[in-house]
Amino acid sequence: MFRRFRTRPLIAGAAAASLFAVSACGASQAGDDANWTPSQPIEMVAPAETGGGWDTLARSASRILEDTGKIDQDMQVINKPGAGGAIGWAYVAGNAGDPHKLFVTSPPIVLVPLAGQSEVDHTDFTPIARLATDYAAYLVPADSPLKSFDDLVTKLKENPASLSIAGGSAPGSMDHVAVAGAANAAGVDASNLKYVPFDGGGEATTALLGGHVDVAVSGAGEITELAKSGKVRVLSVSSDERLDTLPDVPTLKEAGVDYTYDIWRGVMGPADLTDGQVAYYESKFEELTKTDAWRTEIAKYGWADSYLGSDEFGTFLDEQKNATADILGEIGLR
Structure with missing residues (x-):
């Protein structure tokens, strides 16, 4: 059974309002459809301006999925910047149950809510896959x-x-x-x-x-x-070892600082997706990570492959919340 996080009362009204639109697109919300496929273009939300890590991941993944014929519909990258990602998250959260909206994510989905700057957190969404680490x-x-x-x-x-x-x-x-x-x-x-x-x-x-x-x-x-x-x-x-893309740059440990920091990157969807919808996207992103085009892309950016499926990614997010809460306390940010 795939992991599907709850819809909070804050967004329940928006979720209910979106059900008619979703059903009009032909998506089944009443049960799990093992043969589900998208029936319209897919929005891939990057909750930031162009040029950053979220935007890069959204555009790279979408382009390769389309170019390699892995996905059944066009993927449209939508930039929704603001509030450290919270503007984009609120947009997706307001479309609970819509399987044609996804967003790229990284540590801020855990950190920003912990800092009290977002009314939604990772539990308001459906984890699809972790893809890479920067x-x-x-x-x-x-x-x-x-x-x-x-x-x-x-x-x-x-x-x-x-x-x-x-x-x-x-x-x-x-x-x-x-x-x-x-x-x-x-x-x-x-x-x-x-x-x-x-x-x-x-x-x-x-x-x-x-x-x-x-x-x-x-x-x-x-x-x-x-x-x-x-x-x-x-x-x-902040890596354990020097990066192939920046071979002349020392790690923090080489500089005498015992600290590493991973910027994991992944994809999530709104709450209330069916098992069939999650399975569709999970399989497509797993296929993505096995393509030569993707391996070339992550090598270009110095990213490491760190794929996790939906359930494992959800567990990872829960663990990240607990670990980062401790870190924020240690450095006076919480």
């Missing part, structure tokens, strides 16, 4: 006086608020935790960092390039080409 990259402009992660730590130890640090997620969310956790492990008072949130990694790196912030935190896969262009200097990455 890592955090800590970067500065190419002409920055900070030449290494140790330089950054030294500066922050003198005054944690002396540098503005941009991230593409809300306070207390993914990029904030990535930098606060690393700073805390390095002996910096992470609770006093000057974190500047943006709606996606693309906006954060644009702010860095424009001289509006001193440091940025982003998914390593998002800034690989920017690093190769010489416009930024990547001080460190």
